[in-house]
Amino acid sequence: MATEPENRVVARELERRWELALNDLERVRNKAAQVADAPELLSANDMENVHLLGLDMDSVWNADSTTNRDRKRLLRCLIEEVQLSTNEDHYSVRVVWKGGATTEREWVRGPAGWARRTSQDTVELVRQLAEEFDDAQIARILNKQGRRSGRGIPFTKAAITSLRGKNHIPKCTKIIVTDPCQGPFNAEQAANELGVAMCTVHRWLREGILAGEQLTPGAPWRIVLSDEVRDRLAGTQAPEGWVGVTEAARRLGVSKPLVTYWVKSGKLTARRVSVGKRKCWRIDIESATCGLQNDIFDQ
Numbered sequence: 632m633a634t635e636p637e638n639r640v641v642a643r644e645l646e647r648r649w650e651l652a653l654n655d656l657e658r659v660r661n662k663a664a665q666v667a668d669a670p671e672l673l674s675a676n677d678m679e680n681v682h683l684l685g686l687d688m689d690s691v692w693n694a695d696s697t698t699n700r701d702r703k704r705l706l707r708c709l710i711e712e713v714q715l716s717t718n719e720d721h722y723s724v725r726v727v728w729k730g731g732a733t734t735e736r737e738w739v740r741g742p743a744g745w746a747r748r749t750s751q752d753t754v755e756l757v758r759q760l761a762e763e764f765d766d767a768q769i770a771r772i773l774n775k776q777g778r779r780s781g782r783g784i785p786f787t788k789a790a791i792t793s794l795r796g797k798n799h800i801p802k803c804t805k806i807i808v809t810d811p812c813q814g815p816f817n818a819e820q821a822a823n824e825l826g827v828a829m830c831t832v833h834r835w836l837r838e839g840i841l842a843g844e845q846l847t848p849g850a851p852w853r854i855v856l857s858d859e860v861r862d863r864l865a866g867t868q869a870p871e872g873w874v875g876v877t878e879a880a881r882r883l884g885v886s887k888p889l890v891t892y893w894v895k896s897g898k899l900t901a902r903r904v905s906v907g908k909r910k911c912w913r914i915d916i917e918s919a920t921c922g923l924q925n926d927i928f929d930q
C-alpha cells in the first residue's frame with residue numbers, strides 16, 4: 632500500500648507471490664490435519680519387515696544407509712529419559728529405557744582443562760624416550776603404539792616439543808656410538824647386514840633366534856651382530872656332520888619343535904646355511920647338553 636504509483640507493477644508481483652505462499656501454507660495445514668485425524672497404518676508386510684529389523688538392530692545401526700539423524704530417532708524410540716547429576720568428584724548418568732529398565736554410569740570429574748590434557752603415562756613415556764630419541768622419533772613411536780594427544784589427534788614433532796616444554800623434559804643430548812661391524816643396528820640395518828628381508832629379522836626377533844632390545848614397543852630395535860651371530864645367521868656352510876632339524880629330532884628321539892626350542896635357548900649349537908635359494912638350520916648333535924634318548928633304547 633505504501634508503494635509509489637509508478638511502482639505498482641512491483642507491488643502486484645509481491646502480492647501475487649504472497650497469495651501463492653499463503654495458499655500453499657493453508658494446503659499443508661489441511662493435509663497435516665487429515666493425517667493427524669486418520670494416520671496411515673502399516674501393512675502386514677511392512678509390520679513383518681519392522682519386526683525383522685528390530686531383531687537385528689546392530690545391522691540397522693551400522694548400515695551405510697543409516698544416517699546420524701536416523702540413529703538419533705532410533706534412540707528417541709528406545710530411551711524414555713536421561714538423568715544427569717553433578718557431584719563434587721564425579722558425574723552420575725541414569726538412562727531410563729522404554730519398558731522401565733535403567734542403566735547407570737559414573738564418570739570421574741577432572742580439573743579444568745583436564746579433558747584436553749595428555750595422559751600422565753604418555754608424559755612419563757616421553758620423559759623416558761627423550762633420553763635417547765629426538766622429537767620426531769618419539770612422535771613416530773607414540774603413534775605406532777596408537778597413543779593420542781589430549782586433543783585426540785596423532786602426535787607430531789611440534790607436539791612433542793610443546794609437550795616437553797610444558798612438562799620440563801630436557802631434549803635428548805645422548806650420542807649413541809655404534810660399531811660399524813657389531814652395531815647396535817636397527818631392524819632395517821640388521822637385515823642389510825645379514826642379507827635377508829626385514830620381515831625375516833622381525834621373525835627371528837619374535838622367535839628368539841636373534842637377540843635384540845627395544846626400549847618400548849614401537850621403538851627402534853638395537854641388535855648387536857657379533858662375529859658368532861653373523862656366522863650363525865648369514866648363511867655360511869656348516870661343518871661336516873651337522874644335520875637339519877628333522878634329522879636332529881630323529882637322532883635325539885624328540886620332536887622337531889623341541890629341537891627348535893633347544894636351538895633358540897642355546898642348548899644346541901646351530902647355524903643358518905644356504906640350500907639352493909632356501910636357508911635352513913644345521914645343528915651340531917654332539918653339542919646337545921641333554922642325552923640322546925635313542926641311546927637308552929639301543930643300550
